[in-house]
Amino acid sequence: MMRNVIARASVPFLVFAALFLARPDMAEAIEIQRVVSPGGIEAWLVEDHKNPIITLSASFEGGAAADPDGKEGLAVLTASLLDEGAGPYDSDAFRRKLEDMVIGLSFSARTDSFSASLQTLTENSDEAFDLLRLAMTEARFDTEPVERIRAQIAAGLKRSENRPQTIASRVWWRAAFPDHSYGRPSRGTVESVGRVTTADMKTFAERVLTRGSLKLGIVGDITPARLGTLLDKTFGTLPESRVATQPVPAKLAAIGETFVVQSSVPQSVVVFGHRGITRDDPDRFAASILMEIMAGGFGSRLTEEIREKRGLTYGIYAYALPLEDAQMIMGGVSTRNDRVAETVRLVREIWEEMALSGPTEEEVRDAKTYINGSFPMRLTSSRPIAGLLVSLQRNGRPIDYLDHREERINAVTVADLKRVAKRLFLADELTFSVVGQPKGLTATAPAPEPRS
Structure with missing residues (x-):
C-alpha cells in the first residue's frame, strides 16, 4: 500500500529537461517572499530571473484518506483526470495545448493532501495558469478518458495485487488501523475503482479544491505584482472553504505483533x-x-x-x-x-x-x-x-x-x-x-x- 504518493503527470518532460538542470546558485541562498494577492490569496515566492521559467506547486487538504468507504481510489482517479479535458477543450485538445505551448501540468493524490504542479515558459504563463484554472474548476470527466484512465489504474492494481510487497504493506496498515481510512488501500482496489462515478469525482474536486486549505509555492521568472494578478485569476473562483467533516481518530491497534x-x-x-x-x-x-x-x-x-x-x-x-x-x-x-x-x-x-x-x-x-x-x-x-x-x-x-x-x-x-x-x-x-x-x-x- 502506498502511503506517500499516487501521481499521474501530463508533462513534456524532454523539453523541460534542459531547462530544469541543476542550479547550484539557487541552492546557495534562497530568499523567500510572502506574496498576498489583491484578493487575499497567499503564496511563497522565490524570484529567479536567470531563466524564463515559472514553476508552481499547490497543495490542498484532503487526499486518499478522505475517499468514501467502498470507493477507495477516488482521489487517485480524480487526479488522473483533471488534465484530460477541461472547459471548451476535450482530452486531445487540452493535451495538445499543453504540448504545443511546452506547459507541464500534473495532479497527484497523497494520503492526506491533493496537489497540483505547473511548469511553464514565462511567455506562455497566461495560458498556462488559465489551463490550470480550467482543470481545477471546469474538468470535463468525459466518458472516453474516464474509462481509459480507469482501465489503466485497474490494470496496475491487478498487476500489483499479488506482489509480496503490496500484500505485506496492506496487511500492516489494515492491522494497524482497522477502523480508520489509513487501514484501506490508498490506491483502491480493482473493485472499488470500478465503483467510482463521474459525479463522485466532480464532488471530490468541489470539496477538496478550495482556497481555505490552499498552500502555494512559486519559483522563477515572475515578480510579486504579476504573481498576485495571476493568483486571483487562477484560484479566485475556487470555493472559500471545504465542507467540514467529523475527523475519525487514528488509533493504532497493532502494537508489537x-x-x-x-x-x-x-x-x-x-x-x-x-x-x-x-x-x-x-x-x-x-x-x-x-x-x-x-x-x-x-x-x-x-x-x-x-x-x-x-x-x-x-x-x-x-x-x-x-x-x-x-x-x-x-x-x-x-x-x-x-x-x-x-x-x-x-x-x-x-x-x-x-x-x-x-x-x-x-x-x-x-x-x-x-x-x-x-x-x-x-x-x-x-x-x-x-x-x-x-x-x-x-x-x-x-x-x-x-x-x-x-x-x-x-x-x-x-x-x-x-x-x-x-x-x-x-x-x-x-x-x-x-x-x-x-x-x-x-x-x-x-x-x-x-x-x-
Missing part, C-alpha cells in the same frame, strides 16, 4: 513500524539525526549490521512518516526464507540498543555533516524548491525557517539524542508483516483479511 502471510516465494518481504513523533515536536531535529544514523543508507546501523556484517539482504530501509492523524516510523526488508527470523530479531535488537545507549559521538558528527551538506543539493532546481515552499507552509514553519535550520541541527547534543532515542525507538512496539515462507518465525495473530 507479527503477522505472517504464506506465499510461495524464495524471499520473504517484511514491513515493520510503530508510532513516531509529531511534526511540531520540540525533538524533531533530534529525531531526524537519529533516523539518519539508524537508516540513512550505507554506514547506517541497519545497513551495517544486517547487510554488511551478515549479508542478510541487499537493502533495508526505515523512515519517518508524518501523516495528518498519525505519526509513524516505518521500514522494510527482504531476505531468504530461512533468514527471516534472524533478520526480525536483529531489527528489534538494533532498535533496542539505540534506545538504551543512544548514538556515538562519531555517528552524531557524521550524521550532522551529511544532513547539513546534502540538504542544499536537494534544492538545485525549481521544482523541489517550489515543493519545499509548500511543505514549509503545510507544516507551519516560519518563512525564515531555512535561515536557521543548520544551526538548529548543530545545536542538538549527544545527550539530547540519547534522551530522544528512548522515546523514538520502541522495540517492544514494532509490528512486523511478513509475506513468504519464513522459517522459525511464529505469527502472534492472524493476518487481517484484505478489503475489496
Whole structure:
C-alpha cells in the first residue's frame, strides 16, 4: 500500500529537461517572499530571473484518506483526470495545448493532501495558469478518458495485487488501523475503482479544491505584482472553504505483533513500524539525526549490521512518516526464507540498543555533516524548491525557517539524542508483516483479511 504518493503527470518532460538542470546558485541562498494577492490569496515566492521559467506547486487538504468507504481510489482517479479535458477543450485538445505551448501540468493524490504542479515558459504563463484554472474548476470527466484512465489504474492494481510487497504493506496498515481510512488501500482496489462515478469525482474536486486549505509555492521568472494578478485569476473562483467533516481518530491497534502471510516465494518481504513523533515536536531535529544514523543508507546501523556484517539482504530501509492523524516510523526488508527470523530479531535488537545507549559521538558528527551538506543539493532546481515552499507552509514553519535550520541541527547534543532515542525507538512496539515462507518465525495473530 502506498502511503506517500499516487501521481499521474501530463508533462513534456524532454523539453523541460534542459531547462530544469541543476542550479547550484539557487541552492546557495534562497530568499523567500510572502506574496498576498489583491484578493487575499497567499503564496511563497522565490524570484529567479536567470531563466524564463515559472514553476508552481499547490497543495490542498484532503487526499486518499478522505475517499468514501467502498470507493477507495477516488482521489487517485480524480487526479488522473483533471488534465484530460477541461472547459471548451476535450482530452486531445487540452493535451495538445499543453504540448504545443511546452506547459507541464500534473495532479497527484497523497494520503492526506491533493496537489497540483505547473511548469511553464514565462511567455506562455497566461495560458498556462488559465489551463490550470480550467482543470481545477471546469474538468470535463468525459466518458472516453474516464474509462481509459480507469482501465489503466485497474490494470496496475491487478498487476500489483499479488506482489509480496503490496500484500505485506496492506496487511500492516489494515492491522494497524482497522477502523480508520489509513487501514484501506490508498490506491483502491480493482473493485472499488470500478465503483467510482463521474459525479463522485466532480464532488471530490468541489470539496477538496478550495482556497481555505490552499498552500502555494512559486519559483522563477515572475515578480510579486504579476504573481498576485495571476493568483486571483487562477484560484479566485475556487470555493472559500471545504465542507467540514467529523475527523475519525487514528488509533493504532497493532502494537508489537507479527503477522505472517504464506506465499510461495524464495524471499520473504517484511514491513515493520510503530508510532513516531509529531511534526511540531520540540525533538524533531533530534529525531531526524537519529533516523539518519539508524537508516540513512550505507554506514547506517541497519545497513551495517544486517547487510554488511551478515549479508542478510541487499537493502533495508526505515523512515519517518508524518501523516495528518498519525505519526509513524516505518521500514522494510527482504531476505531468504530461512533468514527471516534472524533478520526480525536483529531489527528489534538494533532498535533496542539505540534506545538504551543512544548514538556515538562519531555517528552524531557524521550524521550532522551529511544532513547539513546534502540538504542544499536537494534544492538545485525549481521544482523541489517550489515543493519545499509548500511543505514549509503545510507544516507551519516560519518563512525564515531555512535561515536557521543548520544551526538548529548543530545545536542538538549527544545527550539530547540519547534522551530522544528512548522515546523514538520502541522495540517492544514494532509490528512486523511478513509475506513468504519464513522459517522459525511464529505469527502472534492472524493476518487481517484484505478489503475489496
